[in-house]
Amino acid sequence: MLSIPEAARRVHALRRSTLATRPTETVPLAECGGRTLATDVVADADQPPHSHATMDGFAFDATEEYPLRLRDSAVFPEDEPSDIGEREAVRIATGAPLPAGANAVLKREEATVTEEGGEEYLDGPTLSPWTYVYRRGSNVSAGETLFTAGERLSAKDTILLRDLGHESVEVHERLSVALLATGTEIHEGRHTDLDSPMLAALVRAWGHEATYEGSVPDDYETVRDRVSELADGYDVVVTTGGTSVGKKDYAIRALAELGDVLFHRVRIRPGKPIAVADFGDAVAFAIPGKPVGAHAVTTLVARPFFVGETRRPTVTATLSRGFDIGVEGFDYVVPVTLSGDDEALPLGHVDSPLTVYDETFDPSVLSSSTRATRADGFVVTDSGIEAGTSVEVVPYDVVER
Structure with missing residues (x-):
């Protein structure tokens, strides 16, 4: 065995x-959930293709000292901004590309803007380079393999696939x-x-x-x-x-x-x-x-x-009733119900709604009980477990998807 x-x-x-x-067949991204990828997916470009702001505020070079002269223009997501000069800053919106010469964004609510001689100047706290910046290539680098053939795709995978420019993917039938x-x-x-x-x-x-x-x-x-x-x-x-x-x-x-x-x-x-x-x-x-x-x-x-996977994610719970096992040398699959107190009650124990066994877990009778399917998950063990022990429960919805 x-x-x-x-x-x-x-x-x-x-x-x-x-x-x-x-x-294999090619399916649109909306239909790829649960399908098995037939080919590797390799990024052909950096993502994001340019650095952009993650906050509304001011773009500037964080290695320079305040005050910084503030341009009278602003950068929006649809723009292709011109370079900023030495000790310059520019207003920028969330999602807008960072101008060349800038490496940080100062949040608007943390900034102080003053006017002197018809010019505006920016002051604020010291920032590290790349603060509030989504850097070019920080998500994906060109040439990087993001998905491998044989991988089973999920709904969340469509986010990255779409960002890589895919409208469809090749999957196994x-x-x-x-x-x-x-x-x-x-x-x-x-x-x-x-x-x-x-x-x-x-x-x-x-x-x-x-x-x-x-x-x-x-x-x-x-x-x-x-x-x-x-x-x-x-x-x-x-x-x-x-x-x-x-x-x-x-x-x-x-x-x-x-x-x-x-x-x-x-x-x-x-x-x-x-x-x-x-x-x-x-x-x-x-x-x-x-x-x-x-x-x-x-x-x-x-x-x-x-x-295509063997892992079984678990949740931790405390066993409310202990049990022994019969024959050694086996892994016993013990159904349990979970309570809001993170307690696991073996379904089949005499103190549960299904009375099958008292001290020793009985897989032969339990295996035929249709009510045992009302469990929330199961514990896999090769030995008896005492009440009060912390156990790892595999929820049924983990293995049924």
């Missing part, structure tokens, strides 16, 4: 090899993902398929296209042939159920016959029996069938393939 980080790294490497052959539920009990309608809608929502939130392709019964040839058929028409096949070692768990056997199984089972509870396979022209993920475990292992192990 692999650790969560090692499994995530292997999935991330599989993403890189998949992207190497992915078709979205992955087409087929979802297939396995299990006779689901195929015959005796049990509800709880996993496929959740997995489809995750895939779409991660920026790709998900299609539910129904279910198959627990028959090996049926499972194998249906997976093979879907792999011919989709970039990714995600199956649910049949990933353990039971008599009717056929998903892993089918993946092994159709391609190269990169790994099967990860040291995570719930969600251990995940498998990933490379079919050459397609990729397959076999996800265990219990819904909470399926969500946990998909977001922690499969997510890097779809979004």
